Structure formats: C-alpha cells, structure tokens
Amino acid sequence: MPIQRRPKPTSPDEFIEGANLTESVLQHQIEVLEHQLQQKDEHEQALVGEIEQLRANDLDETERQLLQKQIDELREHLKQNQGSVEYPIAKIHPNPKQTRQTFKEEVEAMERSLQEEGQLDDVMLFDDGTLFDGECRWRAATNLNWKTIRAVFVSRPENDQTLRRRTYLANRHRRDLNALDKAASLVAIVCDEISELKPDEVSRIVNRVLTRLKRRKQKLGDRLHLQPQEQQRAILAQFKLEPVEIQVFLILLGLQEHPATLNRNVFPTLSLNPNLRIAVRERALGCAQALVLNRLTSDNLGLSKQKALQLLNEGIEVTLANNLSEIKAQQWVAEQKKQLVGDATKALSNGVRNQHVDHILVAVQRLDLDKATISTEQRQELKQALKRVLQML
Template identity: 30%
Template structure:
C-alpha cells in the first residue's frame, strides 16, 4: 500500500479553492491509518510539520500567550498522559516535534500539540518551539481544525466533536440530527457507502438522485465531507452521547473503549428490572472487571450476558411462584367454599385481607 503524501495534500488544500474535498480525503486516510495504528501516518504528519516549518519558519512562543483551541475535539486529557509527555520532554527535549499555532490578536491559538504544550507547562518551561500556520480566507477553518484535532481521540470526545460540527454546519439541533439521521439511513443505507469515495459534487448529485434534499442533504454532506460514513456514525458514534454518566467518566479517565462501553450500557435498570442505583452498581462492578482483566469486546459481551441471565432467572423464578399461587387461588371454587366450615371461611377472609394489604404496599413501593 502506498501512503498518500499528507504534506503535499495539505499544501494543495491551502493553495486551492477545492480545499474541502482535499481535507475530506485526507481525513479519511488519517482515520483509516489511525485505526490500523500505522507508523507511516506519524511519518507523514512529521513531513507536514516540516513543510509548514519551511514555509513559515520556527519560532519560540511564550507558553503564557498560547490559548487552547475553542473548537478542539479532544476534551479529555488525563494527568497520566501529560506526565508521560513531560517525562519524554525532560529526557529528550522537544526534538523536532514542534507545535502548530495560529496568531490571533497578539496571542496564539493552539492547532496541534496539546499534550506537548501541557507537558511543557508542567515542566515549568517558559517557551516552546512552534510553527505559525497561515490561515488564508478561503480555507475552511472548521475542516482544518477537525483534521488537526481528530488525532487519537477517545470515542466520546470524537462523538461530541463530530456532532458539534454537524449541528453548526447543517444548522440543526441534536434532536433534529438524531431523528433525521435515523430516518434517512433507513431509506438509503446501502447507497451511502458508495458515496464515500466520490467528490463533493458527485455526493450531492447522488443524494439528489436518491431524492435526498434540504436539511437531510445538508446533514449527510457534512458527515461525508468529514470522511465519515453516516450509517457508522448512527450506529457507533451517536450512542456515545447517550451513555450513562458512569460509563462516560470511565471512558475519559481510564480509556474504556467505545464498543465495551456500548455493551456495558445494556446493563440498564429497565433491562435488569431493578432500581437505577442497583443498575449503576452492576455496571461499575462489570466495568472494573473489564478494565482489570483487559477483556475483549466478545468477552465483555459474554460478561454482560451472564449478568443479565442472573437477573432474568431470578425474575422467572418469582413469576413461576406467583403463577402457582394464582392457580391455587383460582382453584377455590364455590362448591369448595360451601363445604368449608364457618371458622375456615373467616380465617381465609382474614388471610386474604392481610395479603391484599401487603400487595398494596408492594405496589406502592414499586412505583
């Protein structure tokens, strides 16, 4: 496989008016290589930095003048990652991995190098080596920031970043995105994958042929331009936004994978027929086991299945016992009652009245 030259592609994107398609193509390649953990990707990103360095020159930037990128998709940086980067910087220096910044009103917006910047601050550095990136007026800034910011994101940060971009670009609310995406994918799921490999103009023409227009078209075009398959976004990214808070926290703090989180999320109060507090306790215990034993997705799903079986069997047993009681009570016929003594009838009525009170209490508690 021949890796496309990322630096040259980026250069073309900066210089031409077809930058959206260039960056979209680049993003697809980066996402694919990130998934494959390809060392070639880091080599190409380094070439990109070197090209920008040759164009703009390298400078020492005051760390106090660097502001975080407000559109940074990465919302999660755990202290361990910063400490690890700080150790590398202390041992080896910054080597050649300069950060990328954009000048703004006498200060700098960080585009690439968040961990290096935080590590340098932790070490007490006053400056850091950087390349100032020019931002021409015709370059889609949002696409550039997406490209620079999507490196190695956890699934929750990626989902939040993607849908933030989608809502802004397509001018839709999250509820509209969710409803619209689900509806349109049902109609054209098979055709969407084919549109991934064509140009923006061809994507638009293809959607129009499929009678996808208006807001639906805008929504799908944004996702396609980001190099994302809408069907995959619906199945894998959107559920990240609706995960229970305990699972979101573990993703951010302990690196729980998206597929593992989705499996664990099915341990809900409704699915197990238990209280919300009990469900949270079950998820936390299961999540701890997944992390400690480094379980695969398949092993995690098997763990979840066993937990569900435990609760389902308990519920089934209770239902069988109640069913037996129903059968016995229903078996009390009028003829049988006529044959019973007055004492037995009074005792039975007293017992039934007592049990009815207990049933009423159980019903009130379960509400």
C-alpha cells in the first residue's frame, strides 16, 4: 500500500494569493453572467421596440401576421429565459391603464377555447401580478374557476404614462377595439402629457381647430399622421395654432391617429348616454348604432326626459334583438320621430282650440309688413320671436 504523504502546509502568502485568484475567477464569472443578462435584456427590449414600431403603423394582413410573429417571439424569449410558471389567478389584477374596456364576446370565445384546447399562450405579467398582455385569457380562466394560469414576467415601464401609451399601442390594431374605448384612452394619454388639461377639453380642442381650418379652407392632409414628427410640426406651424392646440395634435399624430378621423368617428362616442355606454361595453352594441340611438333625447324629440329615456332603452333592445345595422338603426329612429309627429298632430286636431293662440294667429295674418313702418330692430326681434315659435311646433 503506497504511503500517503501529508500535503505541504500552505504558507500565508500562498493562501492569500490563492484567495485573490479565487476572488478574481468569481469576479470574472459574475461579469460574464452580467454580460449575458444584459444581452438577453437588450434582446427583449429590441423585440419590444420592433413590436411597438409595427403597432404604430397602419397594417395590412401580412404586416399583422408579422406583428403576431414578433409577439410570439417575445413570449418565447421570456419563456426560455425565465420559464413559464403556474401563477395563482387570485393574485393577478388588471392593468389600470388598459385601453380596452369591452371584453364580453372575446372572453366568451376564449372560454370555449380554454375548455376545448387548453391554454395555448402564456399571459404576460409585471412583477406585482399586473397584466401586460392576456386579460381575456385571465378573465376566461377566472370564469371557468381555474386556480392558476401559465404566465411569464416582463419588465414594467418606468412610469404610468409610458405604461398607458404602450398599452394603447398594444391594442390599437386589434379589430375588436371599439371607438368608445379608443376615445377614452386617447383622452387619458393626452391628459397624462398635458397635466393642466381637463379630459373634456381634448375633443373640444380638436373640433375647434378643424372647424377653424375648414372656415379658412385649409386642410391637414390625409397622411399627416404617417409623416415624421418634424414634418408634422412644420405643417402645423403654418396654421398659426395656439401652443396647447399644437401639443394636443402632436400627441395624437405621434400615436399614428389622424385628428380629423378621430373628430368624425371616435370622439363623438364620448357624449354617449350612460345607458348606451353600458350597452356598448357589456352587451356588444356597436358604436355606430349607439351614436344613432344617442339622437333620441328629450330636446330632439320634444318629450320629457323620462319618456325620451324609455324610447332610448327600447331602441337599445330593438337594435340588439334584431342585430340592426347602422342604416337600419337610422331608419328605426326616423320612424319613431315620424310617429311622434303624427301623434302630436292627431292630438292637436282632436283637442280644444286655444283662444289665446287663435288671437295671435289673427294678429299675424293681419300684419302687413309691406305697408307697416317698422324699425330694423323690431324686424330682428320679430324674426327671432317667430323662429322660437317655429322651433317649438
């Protein structure tokens, strides 16, 4: 059996040198790991940047497929770096800056998909459990009484303003993003960046500027929202707008939204009756049909507020039950107005004549403006008085 020699004792200098070497190796390994993590983070940020750049443009079907491919690549990148986890559904909460507020139909479809095929894509969460992507999957899983859902985690933006903007861009090109959700989100983004601006001022500023330009026979140009920001600034400078007006327009243009389109098709939804808003978000009423039904007001119909609201609610039920298009909804509203006028005429013809009105009629019929000498001021007052009477008839 060979004799085992005792190892030579390590001198203090050799020990210190070995310790320094070990520390040096460890430091090198730490630097390598940090470099690898930085590369992974840079790759993740590059993917996010590519996705946001794509979402900031008007996409055709091929580009939509490319966008979805980039999203899938980001999700796969996160899975490879972190791995998926089964995260408790009860600890997940929605994004308070979420653009979409309408989920009903998509959630119902997602429930069927989860039941038949299981969860195909992970939801994306921030570290505190806030959703970045996948709210429909989370809502559907909640309705199905799932306890956990597969998730990956992504870095949270540096502030809420950036989060709201990114969330809007993430939802902008989805076909089910309705005009009401879009309008509310755009107003919030503008107010984030111009803190002194009140929400109801945003749409008024846009409408005011466009009305002024129309009066001057000036136009923004159909593709202004697709131009570089410097060119947008140069064009807006030609119109001599107020500083806050330029700010609002540049923010909207920076989101690839044309102010004229928003003024015509999106911002009008902000004036929807509360019942119509609920019907849009919870019962899948189309925004175009909602805007048609929004004309059923007491002022437009000459009814009390209570009766006008009853007719509005009837219009909601009829539109939903019969799946009326915008044109069909317009026809239904016109029919209701026609019927109200007919009922009013019938009531007048069957009623007792008002003697006071008869006296006024006689006086007006006898008035000969050609022979009478009346001042310009009296003529104007008479026009205004007759106009008010005609509006009430």
